[in-house]
Amino acid sequence: MIFRFLQFRRFSHRLFVLFVGLLGAALATTYFVVTSTNESNARENARANLELAARLVDSAIKQRIEFLVGSAKVMTGDYAFKQTFSDGDARTLSSALVSFTGRVGAPVITLYDPDGKLLANSDHAMDNENAGPFAFLIQQATEKDLTQHSGFSYLKGQLHVLVVVPFYAPYPNIFGWFGLAFPLDREFVGKISAISGVELTYVNVEDPDQPRVLATTLPVAGTAPTARAAAAAKRAREARELRPETEMVALPEERYVTLIRFQEMLAEDYIALVLQRPPTELASARDLENAIKLTSLLALAVATLLVLFIARSVSQPVVALVGHTQRIARGDYVVRNQDYRADELGRLSLAFDDMARGLAERDRVRDLLDKNVSPEVAAALLRDGAILGGQEREVTILFADLRGFTTLSEKLTPQELLTLLNRYLDRMSAAIEAHGGVIDKFIGDAIMALFGAPVAQADAADRALAAALAMEKALVQLNAELAAEGIAPLAIGVGVNTARVVAGNIGSARRLNYSVIGDGVNVASRLQSLTRTADYRTNVITSAATLAALREPTKFTARPLGTVPVKGRAEPVEIFAVE
Amino acid sequence: MPRFLLSLSFALLLTAARLTAAAVVQVHVTDAKQSSVADAVVSLIPLDAAPVFTPSTTPVVVAQQGQEFEPYVTVIVPGTRVNFPNQDNIRHQVYSLSKTKPFEIPLYGPGTEQSLLFERPGIVALGCNIHDWMAAYIVIVATPYYLKTATDGMARLVDLPPGRYRLEVWHPRLSGEANREVTIAAGDTAQQSITVILKPDRRIRRAPDGAGGGYK
Numbered sequence: 001m002i003f004r005f006l007q008f009r010r011f012s013h014r015l016f017v018l019f020v021g022l023l024g025a026a027l028a029t030t031y032f033v034v035t036s037t038n039e040s041n042a043r044e045n046a047r048a049n050l051e052l053a054a055r056l057v058d059s060a061i062k063q064r065i066e067f068l069v070g071s072a073k074v075m076t077g078d079y080a081f082k083q084t085f086s087d088g089d090a091r092t093l094s095s096a097l098v099s100f101t102g103r104v105g106a107p108v109i110t111l112y113d114p115d116g117k118l119l120a121n122s123d124h125a126m127d128n129e130n131a132g133p134f135a136f137l138i139q140q141a142t143e144k145d146l147t148q149h150s151g152f153s154y155l156k157g158q159l160h161v162l163v164v165v166p167f168y169a170p171y172p173n174i175f176g177w178f179g180l181a182f183p184l185d186r187e188f189v190g191k192i193s194a195i196s197g198v199e200l201t202y203v204n205v206e207d208p209d210q211p212r213v214l215a216t217t218l219p220v221a222g223t224a225p226t227a228r229a230a231a232a233a234k235r236a237r238e239a240r241e242l243r244p245e246t247e248m249v250a251l252p253e254e255r256y257v258t259l260i261r262f263q264e265m266l267a268e269d270y271i272a273l274v275l276q277r278p279p280t281e282l283a284s285a286r287d288l289e290n291a292i293k294l295t296s297l298l299a300l301a302v303a304t305l306l307v308l309f310i311a312r313s314v315s316q317p318v319v320a321l322v323g324h325t326q327r328i329a330r331g332d333y334v335v336r337n338q339d340y341r342a343d344e345l346g347r348l349s350l351a352f353d354d355m356a357r358g359l360a361e362r363d364r365v366r367d368l369l370d371k372n373v374s375p376e377v378a379a380a381l382l383r384d385g386a387i388l389g390g391q392e393r394e395v396t397i398l399f400a401d402l403r404g405f406t407t408l409s410e411k412l413t414p415q416e417l418l419t420l421l422n423r424y425l426d427r428m429s430a431a432i433e434a435h436g437g438v439i440d441k442f443i444g445d446a447i448m449a450l451f452g453a454p455v456a457q458a459d460a461a462d463r464a465l466a467a468a469l470a471m472e473k474a475l476v477q478l479n480a481e482l483a484a485e486g487i488a489p490l491a492i493g494v495g496v497n498t499a500r501v502v503a504g505n506i507g508s509a510r511r512l513n514y515s516v517i518g519d520g521v522n523v524a525s526r527l528q529s530l531t532r533t534a535d536y537r538t539n540v541i542t543s544a545a546t547l548a549a550l551r552e553p554t555k556f557t558a559r560p561l562g563t564v565p566v567k568g569r570a571e572p573v574e575i576f577a578v579e
Numbered sequence: 580m581p582r583f584l585l586s587l588s589f590a591l592l593l594t595a596a597r598l599t600a601a602a603v604v605q606v607h608v609t610d611a612k613q614s615s616v617a618d619a620v621v622s623l624i625p626l627d628a629a630p631v632f633t634p635s636t637t638p639v640v641v642a643q644q645g646q647e648f649e650p651y652v653t654v655i656v657p658g659t660r661v662n663f664p665n666q667d668n669i670r671h672q673v674y675s676l677s678k679t680k681p682f683e684i685p686l687y688g689p690g691t692e693q694s695l696l697f698e699r700p701g702i703v704a705l706g707c708n709i710h711d712w713m714a715a716y717i718v719i720v721a722t723p724y725y726l727k728t729a730t731d732g733m734a735r736l737v738d739l740p741p742g743r744y745r746l747e748v749w750h751p752r753l754s755g756e757a758n759r760e761v762t763i764a765a766g767d768t769a770q771q772s773i774t775v776i777l778k779p780d781r782r783i784r785r786a787p788d789g790a791g792g793g794y795k
């Protein structure tokens with residue numbers, strides 16, 4: 001199937017598909033490998049950056065906790081405070097805590113007894129209900145015997161990090177707990193964002209269908225981070241696993257790389273921290289992709305032009321050669337190629353022209369022959385390089401004539417007559433050619449044949465007599481057939497003479513005939529006519545010259561018939577009947 | 580009637596025995612790993628009669644020495660006066676926030692001796708506002724039969740009248756309570772082994788002396 005598809009009618013198409021196809025495939029592969037690697041690298045980098053920012057958040061929170069723990073420890077060392085605490089003066093304690101908020105920069109400072117009961121606070125809004133998360137932390141710390149504890153929770157509806165620190169008197173006797181808190185607000189995320197260049201958003205995903213932004217660095221609290229956080233929270237809930245997620249988020253104006261981290265809260269809930277970064281790494285990756293795309297297309301265009309040029313340079317001479325071949329097939333040998341190039345095609349053109357020249361020569365020769373002789377003879381002539389010019393040579397000439405043809409022609413219709421004649425001539429010709437004779441010409445119902453010309457034959461005389469006897473035999477066969485058809489038998493007379501004659505092309509410039517001329521031809525004709533003489537009782541008469549030329553005289557039986565005068569000859573010719 | 584006499588005579592006999600043959604209880608305090616526990620306060624509180632105890636006439640001393648309290652654990656009976664002599668060349672500010680005896684002795688210098696009377700039974704955790712690592716305990720027990728275990732975890736209580744007692748063990752790191760009722764026979768030498776569960780030993784690591792003075 002594919003091979004059929006690849007069978008192109010034009011070489012240039014094949015070259016184009018192969019070359020441009022291969023190059024295109026190579027470029028496409030390179031493009032996809034490079035871009036996918038690039039993209040995944042950029043993604044990995046972006047993710048690493050986001051994770052760094054996430055660790056920065058963790059670190060900042062941890063530091064803040066440590067600072068508050070340290071501050072609480074210092075506060076417990078305050079004698080006056082210790083005294084007040086021991087006295088149980090809640091009002092004084094509360095006002096002392098307000099003073100501490102100024103000292104340590106924690107907006108919320110509260111004080112609890114060892115059982116987690118609120119004793120005093122720096123903020124009137126921090127009532128027992130709001131102090132619940134602190135009590136929870138104190139309970140956990142007591143159970144686990146911790147020297148400090150912290151967690152995420154809402155205080156007065158706002159996201160806070162809570163820290164509880166025991167109040168020793170002295171260590172390790174716990175006489176109470178400090179509860180401190182700081183908010184994860186816009187100011188906090190803003191500071192991290194300023195350092196890391198990452199946009200941060202805390203999202204309440206308690207109800208994933210109604211996510212709520214708690215704090216964000218984004219100028220407008222976009223719906224995208226909340227939606228992403230909500231979707232991630234849903235997935236997390238289904239998977240029952242709080243796994244950080246990285247994904248590409250398409251905001252209308254630009255793409256962000258997003259990392260979502262979940263943060264567990266004290267109250268068996270969690271919030272999502274959405275970290276987002278403009279995809280600067282991805283932008284550079286896109287630039288590279290575009291550069292590769294452009295270069296690839298350029299390379300393909302250049303390759304296409306190159307292929308077309310090469311294909312043209314190859315196919316044009318080929319097409320020209322095809323044209324020439326077709327013209328030669330029609331017999332026009334004059335065409336010649338031009339611009340012989342140095343490559344194989346040039347050599348082919350050169351060889352082609354040589355061939356055309358050779359064909360022209362050969363055809364010219366064959367043309368001359370074809371007008372006169374049978375194809376075999378023509379081929380033999382060409383093969384042996386016979387010279388067709390006038391030449392004197394010894395030739396045996398055979399003349400055959402149909403006797404009583406005139407009487408026959410009166411009985412038959414012209415059509416029947418011609419059919420019968422051709423039938424007769426065909427048999428005779430076959431007999432002659434079977435013995436290597438060349439039909440020189442048909443003269444009405446008479447045949448003139450040559451042996452030893454145009455190609456010399458050493459046994460020309462033997463062949464001629466053998467042919468004469470074969471003709472007699474062939475006629476007997478034909479007569480048998482004719483008798484069956486109710487036609488009267490035919491009779492034949494054959495004269496054979498060997499003589500030196502002039503052989504060559506005879507005729508006008510337009511029409512040439514290869515033939516022989518000379519006295520010997522007339523003698524052969526005369527011998528043929530002598531077969532009509534009833535006294536001789538023979539169909540085949542030959543001359544002494546022929547008998548003398550025989551190579552194997554014992555093969556034939558020659559009966560002397562005496563001598564006869566021949567017109568134009570001083571000496572009479574000695575004749576023999578051949579049987 | 581003869582039955583009554585019998586009982587009386589028995590009681591007289593017992594009294595005679597008590598006068599003549601006081602018992603001994605040897606208590607061994609171990610922790611969960613079967614190691615001997617030192618500085619454990621072992622006390623036997625009589626259950627059959629109100630305990631009779633007399634505070635020491637010479638004051639008990641909890642000294643501040645080398646920026647530590649010495650000793651770490653002190654056992655007294657109610658009504659005992661404790662002196663807090665500062666034997667260092669720096670000042671201290673000893674306090675307690677314990678409900679048994681909250682107090683604060685404002686900064687006092689070397690050579691000064693402060694004195695306080697401890698009237699209620701209970702535990703008093705001592706601290707110093709200047710030195711966070713300084714910590715000591717005064718245990719006030721309402722019985723004459725008490726002792727602190729030595730390094731081998733042993734406390735040998737002698738001259739015990741026969742009868743029922745509550746054997747109590749306290750330690751600064753004690754988790755929960757450790758007590759049991761014991762009956763002591765006249766002239767007996769009883770062995771008592773008590774295993775206590777202790778919290779991990781967590782004390783504030785004392786910072787190296789002298790800010791720029793380097794280490795010893």
Ligand SMILES: [Cu+2]
Binds near residue numbers: 646670708713
């Ligand atoms: Cu001190």
